[in-house]
Amino acid sequence: MSATSAGSHERMRTPWSEFWRKFRRQKIALVAGAFVLLLVVVAIAAPWIVPYDAETYFDYDALNAAPSLAHLFGVDSLGRDIFSRIVMGARISLAAGFLSVAAGSIVGTILGLVAGYYEGWSDRIIMRICDVLFAFPGILLAIGIVAILGGGMANVIAAVAIFSIPTFARLVRGNTLALKHLTYVEAAKSLGASDRTIILRHIFPGTISAVVVYFSLRIGTSIITAASLSFLGMGAQPPMPEWGAMLDAARSDMLVAPHEAIFPALAIFLTVLAFNLLGDGLRDALDPKIERL
Amino acid sequence: MTKAFLHSFAAFALALLALGATPAHASKDVVFAVASTFTTTDPYDANDTLSQAMAKSFYEGLFGFDKDMKLIPVLADSYTVSKDGLVYTIKLKKGIKFQDGTDFDAEAVKVNFDRVTNPENHLKRYGLYSIIAKTEAVDAHTARVTLKEPFSAFINDLAHPSGVMISPAALQKWGSKGIAFHPVGTGPFRFVEWKQPDYLKVAKFDGYWRKAYPKVDSITWRSVVDNNSRAALMQTGEAQFTFPVPYELAGVLKAKPGLELVAAPSIVLRYLSMNTLQKPFDNPKVREAIAYAINKQALAKVAFNGYAAPADGVVPDAVEYSVKLGPWPYDVAKAKKLLAEAGYPNGFETELWSAYNYSTAQKVSEFLQQQLQQVGIRTKITLLEAGQRVEKVESWQDPKTAPVRLYYVGWSSSTGEADWALRPLLYGDSWPPKLFNTAYYRNAQVDADIKGALATTDKLQKAKLYRDAQERIWKDAPWAPLVTEKLLSAHSRNLSGVYVMPDASFNFTDIDLK
Numbered sequence: 001m002s003a004t005s006a007g008s009h010e011r012m013r014t015p016w017s018e019f020w021r022k023f024r025r026q027k028i029a030l031v032a033g034a035f036v037l038l039l040v041v042v043a044i045a046a047p048w049i050v051p052y053d054a055e056t057y058f059d060y061d062a063l064n065a066a067p068s069l070a071h072l073f074g075v076d077s078l079g080r081d082i083f084s085r086i087v088m089g090a091r092i093s094l095a096a097g098f099l100s101v102a103a104g105s106i107v108g109t110i111l112g113l114v115a116g117y118y119e120g121w122s123d124r125i126i127m128r129i130c131d132v133l134f135a136f137p138g139i140l141l142a143i144g145i146v147a148i149l150g151g152g153m154a155n156v157i158a159a160v161a162i163f164s165i166p167t168f169a170r171l172v173r174g175n176t177l178a179l180k181h182l183t184y185v186e187a188a189k190s191l192g193a194s195d196r197t198i199i200l201r202h203i204f205p206g207t208i209s210a211v212v213v214y215f216s217l218r219i220g221t222s223i224i225t226a227a228s229l230s231f232l233g234m235g236a237q238p239p240m241p242e243w244g245a246m247l248d249a250a251r252s253d254m255l256v257a258p259h260e261a262i263f264p265a266l267a268i269f270l271t272v273l274a275f276n277l278l279g280d281g282l283r284d285a286l287d288p289k290i291e292r293l
Numbered sequence: 294m295t296k297a298f299l300h301s302f303a304a305f306a307l308a309l310l311a312l313g314a315t316p317a318h319a320s321k322d323v324v325f326a327v328a329s330t331f332t333t334t335d336p337y338d339a340n341d342t343l344s345q346a347m348a349k350s351f352y353e354g355l356f357g358f359d360k361d362m363k364l365i366p367v368l369a370d371s372y373t374v375s376k377d378g379l380v381y382t383i384k385l386k387k388g389i390k391f392q393d394g395t396d397f398d399a400e401a402v403k404v405n406f407d408r409v410t411n412p413e414n415h416l417k418r419y420g421l422y423s424i425i426a427k428t429e430a431v432d433a434h435t436a437r438v439t440l441k442e443p444f445s446a447f448i449n450d451l452a453h454p455s456g457v458m459i460s461p462a463a464l465q466k467w468g469s470k471g472i473a474f475h476p477v478g479t480g481p482f483r484f485v486e487w488k489q490p491d492y493l494k495v496a497k498f499d500g501y502w503r504k505a506y507p508k509v510d511s512i513t514w515r516s517v518v519d520n521n522s523r524a525a526l527m528q529t530g531e532a533q534f535t536f537p538v539p540y541e542l543a544g545v546l547k548a549k550p551g552l553e554l555v556a557a558p559s560i561v562l563r564y565l566s567m568n569t570l571q572k573p574f575d576n577p578k579v580r581e582a583i584a585y586a587i588n589k590q591a592l593a594k595v596a597f598n599g600y601a602a603p604a605d606g607v608v609p610d611a612v613e614y615s616v617k618l619g620p621w622p623y624d625v626a627k628a629k630k631l632l633a634e635a636g637y638p639n640g641f642e643t644e645l646w647s648a649y650n651y652s653t654a655q656k657v658s659e660f661l662q663q664q665l666q667q668v669g670i671r672t673k674i675t676l677l678e679a680g681q682r683v684e685k686v687e688s689w690q691d692p693k694t695a696p697v698r699l700y701y702v703g704w705s706s707s708t709g710e711a712d713w714a715l716r717p718l719l720y721g722d723s724w725p726p727k728l729f730n731t732a733y734y735r736n737a738q739v740d741a742d743i744k745g746a747l748a749t750t751d752k753l754q755k756a757k758l759y760r761d762a763q764e765r766i767w768k769d770a771p772w773a774p775l776v777t778e779k780l781l782s783a784h785s786r787n788l789s790g791v792y793v794m795p796d797a798s799f800n801f802t803d804i805d806l807k
Contacts, residue, residue: 058663060591077541078595078659233650238659238674252520252541252652 022285029281035274043091050084055239057081064257074259076250078239082260085241086267092242093271096153097223100160104222105215107161108168109207113199115169116176127173130166138163142225146234153226153242156235160222171214175207209286217279220272227268243268321509321806323788326523326532330490330516335473336455337409337416342705345454346799347514350495351392352457352478355383355402356448360792360800362560362611362709364452368397368479370434378443378750385434389502391460392483399430404461406438414469418455445750449613449708454798481507481802490516508790508805520652527552527783533806534791536782536799540598540653546783553786556600556779560609560795561705562714563601565661565773566732568698573641577770582631583699584773586668587661588623593776596656600781604774607719607766611795614711614746614759618767621774628668640669648686648702650676657701657775672699688726692733700731703778707796711759716743719766732771739765 013021024030042049058079065075073082111130115123133141145159179185185202193202227244229235236242238249243264250260327347333339336348355369366372370384389397406428409416426441440447450456463477476484479502482495496511515532517523520539526532528549538546538554547554567574567583574580589603603620610617632640645665647658658674665672677685689695706714717728720743721735742762746755780793790803 056663056666060595063595078656078663233676238655239662249652249655252539255521255524255545256541 019285023281026281026284028277029284032274032277032281035270036278039090039094039271039274042087043094046087046091050081050087052081052084054080054084054088054241057084064253064260066257067259073263074257076246076260077253077257080239082246082263085246086243086263089241089243089246089264089267090271092153092236092240093223093227093268096157096160096226097219097275100157100222100226101164101215101218103157103161104164104218105168105211108165109172109204109211111165111169112172112174113176113204113207116173117180117195117199117203119177123173126169130169133163133166138221139225139228142229143232143234146229151234151237153230153236153240156226156229159229160225163225164218164222167218168211168214171210172207175210176203179203179206213279213283213286216275216282220275220279223275224268224272320511322511322513323509323534323804323806324513324515324526324532325791326515326517326526326535328516328518328520328523328537330518331487331493331514333473334476334484334487334493335416335459336457337418338473339455340417342454342707342797346797347493348457348476349454349480349799349801350482350512350514351476351480351484351498352459353480354451354454354456354458355385356452356456357454358452358709358794358796358798358800360794362795364449364709368458369451372448374750378445378748379440381438381440381447382431383436383438385436386502387434389479390500391462391477391479392498392500393460393462393477394500395460395462397458397479398433399436400433401458401461402436403428403430404464405458408459408464408469416469418453421450421453421455424450443748443750445747445755446708446710446712449710449713453708482512485511492516503802506802508803512801512804527785530785533788534782534784536780536793537797538781538783540596540600540781543598543600543781551786552783554781554783555793556781557793558611558795559705559778559780559797560611560709560714561703561780561797562604562607562609562777563657563701563703563775564604564607565775566697566700566702567771567773568695568700568731568733569771570692570695570733571698573635573637573643574698576635578631578635579637580770580773582628582635582668583665583670584621584770585624585628585631586670587664587773587775589620589774589776590623592657592660592664595660596653597776597778600779601776602779604777607763607772607774608711608714608759609706609777609795611709612706612711612714613709614756615714616760616763618763619774625667632668632670637669640671642671642673643698644696645672645674645699646686646697646701647674647676648682648700650678654701661699661701686725686731687729690726692724695725695733697731701775702729702731704729705796707798709796711763712743712747715739715759715762715766716747719743719762719771734766734769734771736765736769738762 060079062075063079064077067074071081073086076082111126115126141163142159145162146155149155149158180203188198188202226235230242230244231248236245246264247261254261327343329343331344331347332341333344334348336345336352339345353367357365357367359365368386370386372381372383374381385399391397406425408414409422410425424440424444426439429437431437458479459472460477464472467475481498481501483498485494485496487493493514497507517526523535524542524546527535527546543554546552567580569575593599593601605620606616606618608615645658645661647654655676662672662674686697704718717723718730719734721740723730724733739762742758746758749755780797782793784791787807789805792800794800
């Protein structure tokens with residue numbers, strides 16, 4: 001597009017304003033982003049939003065009650081308010097998604113930088129381990145890790161983090177390999193900069209945009225993996241209002257009280273969809289290759 | 294064009310109807326949809342009630358239980374016991390043949406009992422019959438069984454669904470392990486095929502000793518693990534009988550015309566056992582407080598959809614010698630007071646394990662968690678899967694380090710008699726890994742009562758001893774007794790004569806399809 005050839009009369013473009021200019025053109029991603037923002041706000045403010053305590057409130061006279069004004073999403077088979085549980089569950093799911101991907105991306109990025117910059121033995125070892133991890137279908141790997149570590153939400157987060165590591169490592173390694181032969185890196189090297197400085201100051205910033213895009217795409221996958229593990233009974237323990245666990249508990253009452261399954265399922269579906277659409281938007285906005293096409 | 298289409302459609306529909314219509318003398322084939330796969334067809338080697346119930350298709354025992362859990366002679370005609378309670382002389386019915394054409398006689402009794410009491414055969418039910426010292430065939434129709442020590446519940450053991458008569462000729466042919474794939478008994482149906490894990494099929498045995506029985510031509514036992522799928526099979530008419538019906542789906546099946554939902558009483562007691570060796574459960578006040586803190590009526594409603602009743606005692610009503618002592622009242626104020634007296638005014642934190650991980654058990658666990666929270670007891674729930682249950686509870690070696698605290702579990706006393714309801718669960722010598730005393734409860738007087746009752750053949754004396762034991766246990770509260778559940782089954786209205794017995798076994802002697 002012609003706008004990319006900077007006109008002298010325009011104000012200087014910072015990378016941020018450049019990003020925003022491209023990103024705001026993507027309406028779907030904007031909506032998804034707004035939804036994610038709303039989720040984050042809800043998750044943070046959850047304790048002040050919920051009308052009832054998500055874990056300790058119960059009303060045995062309203063078992064399986066359908067949605068009503070008193071209970072917006074209805075009541076579950078143990079007399080708990082589903083709306084309150086979904087809202088509190090947003091906290092758990094988002095935290096699980098963010099924490100696991102954050103841990104996975106940090107470790108993966110470090111490994112990728114090391115492998116890509118030094119190549120040789122460290123590269124071979126790191127990449128072969130990644131290949132082994134890649135060989136497992138995602139959920140199977142997560143199940144395997146949980147089986148070793150034991151159940152519980154913390155271990156699920158660890159499992160999802162581990163299963164995010166290889167993708168980040170490979171991504172960053174690729175970028176590092178390309179960046180380290182660029183002139184400015186060689187210039188820094190010839191000026192006597194240490195490996196540490198080169199990696200952190202000159203190469204790492206160049207990989208950030210790819211990591212950010214992948215980070216946002218990965219959160220959706222991680223949320224659904226964490227929810228799946230809870231659905232299979234390996235993650236959240238009762239009475240934790242985790243969406244996957246709620247969906248599992250609702251299964252037995254599905255024919256009698258479908259709302260118990262619908263709301264957690266919708267929550268998972270919309271959240272994962274929003275993160276994926278947002279990730280697509282970010283990729284389109286941040287990836288320089290797309291503009292050139 | 295449309296008209297032609299409609300016509301052909303009508304013709305097609307008619308053809309379908311014609312195919313579906315039942316001719317007057319069709320063979321009567323019944324499909325049972327059950328919740329688990331069968332572990333074996335050999336009742337002596339089965340630990341699960343379902344496999345033993347299925348095996349009643351082709352096997353019968355010397356004694357048995359009718360649909361109300363009353364002891365009745367089956368292949369036996371009568372029996373006498375010697376004064377010292379050691380020698381049982383059993384008269385057998387005459388003219389009974391095995392499905393392979395051989396005769397049923399006292400020699401067959403000997404072969405079967407010798408097989409199960411031989412430890413080298415490694416049969417799972419060895420423990421139930423190890424009391425037998427020797428079995429002799431006095432004549433063709435009289436068997437004499439000598440016990441190692443007096444054991445007054447022996448005939449109940451023989452009536453247990455595992456105590457069946459297998460054809461000695463078939464045992465000879467297939468071997469002790471192979472017989473599981475080629476069962477031959479005296480029962481109303483002969484074995485046809487077992488397609489693991491989908492179904493097992495049996496067909497009418499024409500030489501069955503009860504004249505005019507069985508009244509149907511075949512039964513196909515289908516294992517359908519998923520609750521919703523099992524309910525669907527009933528709704529579409531693909532199965533004529535199903536057990537168990539999940540409590541959540543009771544309403545759905547009840548509303549379906551052509552289906553009948555049956556809620557039968559059970560001898561399955563659900564309770565919360567507390568590890569009495571460990572703080573704070575070593576304090577009886579804490580144990581009582583927990584029993585008071587739980588609303589059993591609400592539990593029946595929440596987890597069992599109303600198909601359960603608060604437990605009346607430590608032994609379910611339908612079991613012989615059970616004493617009605619409860620239900621234990623629901624009283625939060627009293628629970629709090631007891632906790633305060635015991636030194637826990639603000640409650641405490643502990644583990645709550647469920648012996649099962651299916652949906653009803655999960656609901657019960659979460660319900661108990663809610664209830665205990667009301668008195669300040671915070672619990673961490675773990676739903677154990679079978680392997681974990683064996684590892685962490687049932688086979689834990691050192692009682693002092695046993696990690697079990699609050700433990701939700703159930704027990705079905707399949708001999709229909711108080712001994713098997715008390716001894717495995719509350720006898721001082723029954724701590725894991727031996728048996729299932731998960732409360733690590735020991736009361737010398739209770740132990741003496743249980744032992745004494747076993748040794749005596751005097752019914753009044755037995756009743757007195759069992760009453761004393763149950764009252765003491767109730768007072769010591771090693772458990773919080775919860776509920777006895779109802780057994781929910783469903784059958785199509787044209788099927789009759791199939792009953793779920795109080796121990797969750799089946800009785801289908803009178804099965805008929807209209």
